[in-house]
Amino acid sequence: MESEELKRAGLKVTAPRVKILNMLEASEHRHLTAEEVYRMMHESGEDIALATVYRVLAQFETAGLVARHHFESGQSMYELEQGTHHDHILCVKCGKVDEFVDETIENLQREIAERAGYQMTDHALYIHGICSDCQKKG
Incomplete structure (x- = not known):
């Protein structure tokens, strides 16, 4: 394979x-x-x-x-590369990376590009935060 x-x-x-x-x-x-x-x-x-x-x-x-x-x-x-778009959320303490897909966010990004006069060809969204495991550790 x-x-x-x-x-x-x-x-x-x-x-x-x-x-x-x-x-x-x-x-x-x-x-x-x-x-x-x-x-x-x-x-x-x-x-x-x-x-x-x-x-x-x-x-x-x-x-x-x-x-x-x-x-x-x-x-x-x-x-x-899986061939499907997804975004990432990252823990700033332990470095954990999770993936997510949200159609509302995807649609909003396309709308923003169009309003600005752009034809979107690609995009990436990274959200930074503290994961639940690190929150529990204090």
Whole structure:
């Protein structure tokens, strides 16, 4: 399956690309930094350089396999491109990232663009706050 995804994206099937794609698909976390991918690869016994992880993630982004986000942490985070739009809410204490879709917000963003004379081509919404777990911790 991963080989076909890489071929469809116009990428040559290589061991590092397949391994990283497998890792992204198997991860319980949808949003990962390159360093987290690197650490998870090493924890699973894979011998791969951090520079290779960065290079492959950049190739995946260019090919449309992953989306890169620049959240509050200052680090780029990557998630598999699912083909459907969603927005993000981020905890400023623990770094947790949740996704949501809200049609009212989507419609309002289109209306705002139209009122300003824009034809919207893309958009991103990031809400920052403190998650319920961190609120409980005080």
